[in-house]
Amino acid sequence: MCVLGVCTSWRTVADGEFFCPDCGGDRNYLRRTGHRRLTVLGIPLLSRGAADPVIECSACRGHFGPDVLDHPTxxxxxxxxxxxxxxxxxxxxxxxxxxxxxxxxxxxxxxxxxxxxxxxxxxxxxxxxxxxxxxxxxxxxxxxxxxxxxxxxxxxxxxxxxxxxxxxxxxxxxxxxxxxxxxxxxxxxxxxxxxxxxxxxxxxxxxxxxxxxxxxxxxxxxxxxxxxxxxxx
Missing domain, CATH: 1.10.3680 (TerB-like)
Incomplete structure (x- = not known):
């Protein structure tokens, strides 16, 4: 077990359809915001601030920057x-x-x-x-x-x-x-x-x-x- 680390808890704020670069086709996505916390022995303790928002592919679970939505489906x-x-x-x-x-x-x-x-x-x-x-x-x-x-x-x-x-x-x-x-x-x-x-x-x-x-x-x-x-x- 990792003694010391950082984990991110994600929250879905929107969804839709986009062109996934990894899948190479149209897929559903989740727009997610996150908050990072310092963990000790897997237990989240101290806040490490907000994580950059991501677009998560519902199929491959890949994470991409919000600008991926600029590409049309x-x-x-x-x-x-x-x-x-x-x-x-x-x-x-x-x-x-x-x-x-x-x-x-x-x-x-x-x-x-x-x-x-x-x-x-x-x-x-x-x-x-x-x-x-x-x-x-x-x-x-x-x-x-x-x-x-x-x-x-x-x-x-x-x-x-x-x-x-x-x-x-x-x-x-x-x-x-x-x-x-x-x-x-x-x-x-x-x-x-x-x-x-x-x-x-x-x-x-x-x-x-x-x-x-x-x-x-x-x-x-x-x-x-x-x-x-x-x-x-």
Whole structure:
């Protein structure tokens, strides 16, 4: 038996779901605060102050700092990625137009592959009409898929400040959690939509440049990907 030591008594103050780095997946957690005590022959005697709060995995019992909760769960990360693809698709369509059947088909296929399996051409056109009526309407449009809410059509500046803000708002929270390949894939998908009817227009290039910046890709990488997207797969 240890004659002299320090033990920590823990108290659970919250719980929830998080991505456990040790388990490598979504798990339940307990947020715990602790108090340390000096022990003699296993008997707690003198207070040694508060212990740093920890996040304890309910599966592996590992302890992590509170900042582990900054990482989204797998479910949340999937939703963020799905919504990001949807936002990039709308931005590219707003910049390049929807007169081409090839562009519309590529856009619908991209959004469906991202997780919106029921997405249709009509739904995307409806959301673009809403965006044209209100350049701030891009935020939250992913949740409106299938709602069938048509708004009056109006003018839309595809390279305007409002659209750039919406792209940054959608992509920047996701970017730190994606590897370089994942960020490049998002830009590449947008580029393939823009190229479905031919070469990039200046408006499409500007929007794709904004996407690259929001994904923290350097201009050289953005240019490289836009060139690579021209090569048939």
């Amino acid at each position: 797998t479910v949340r990360l999937s939703a963020m990625l799905r919504d990001a693809v949807h936002t990039v698709t709308l931005a590219v369509l707003a910049a390049g137009g929807t007169s081409s059947r090839a562009v519309r088909d590529t856009a619908v296929g991209t959004v469906r592959a991202a997780g919106f399996a029921d997405c249709s051409e009509d739904q995307l056109l409806t959301l673009l009409a809403a965006l044209a009526a209100d350049t701030g309407a891009l935020s939250g449009t992913a949740e409106a898929l299938g709602a069938g809410d048509r708004r009056p059509r109006g003018g839309l500046d595809p390279c305007g400040t409002a659209l750039a803000i919406e792209l940054h708002a959608s992509l920047e929270p996701l970017t730190p959690h994606l590897a370089q390949a994942g960020r490049e894939s998002l830009l590449f998908q947008g580029a393939r939509i823009a190229l479905a009817d031919g070469s990039y227009t200046p408006a499409e290039r500007e929007v794709l440049g904004t996407v690259g910046a929001a994904l923290m890709l350097c201009p050289a990488d953005t240019d490289r990907l836009l060139v690579a997207a021209r090569t048939p797969s």
